[in-house]
Amino acid sequence: MIRGIGPVYAKKLLRAFGDKVFDVIEAEPDRLREVDGIGPVRAGRITAAWAEQKAVREIMVFLHSIHGHEGRFQQTPPGRRVCGSTRTAVRTGWRRHRCR
Numbered sequence: 001m002i003r004g005i006g007p008v009y010a011k012k013l014l015r016a017f018g019d020k021v022f023d024v025i026e027a028e029p030d031r032l033r034e035v036d037g038i039g040p041v042r043a044g045r046i047t048a049a050w051a052e053q054k055a056v057r058e059i060m061v062f063l064h065s066i067h068g069h070e071g072r073f074q075q076t077p078p079g080r081r082v083c084g085s086t087r088t089a090v091r092t093g094w095r096r097h098r099c100r
Contacts, residue, residue: 003049004042012036025050 002025005013016035017024024031025046032043 002046002053004045005049009035009037012038022050026054 012035013021013032017031029043029047029050032038032046033040038046
């Protein structure tokens with residue numbers, strides 16, 4: 001979902017660009033104006049919302065790479081054991097950990 005694009009405009013964009021709609025927003029935002037009802041102001045809003053959400057997506061990917069679903073990094077209080085590990089957490093409470 002992109003802020004500023006409701007169901008009506010989503011369908012219009014999909015009809016116009018198919019599965020390349022996100023590529024168009026990213027690389028060729030001027031083409032958004034090819035869609036009926038999208039002028040320069042709405043195209044600018046869509047592009048701005050896409051850029052804002054891109055930053056959020058990049059943060060999410062980064063955080064996922066750190067935390068993932070494998071429990072590689074966990075926050076634990078100092079001295080607490082995780083999965084039988086005998087090493088304690090560093091002062092910040094964060095330490096590298098691999099579940100096996």
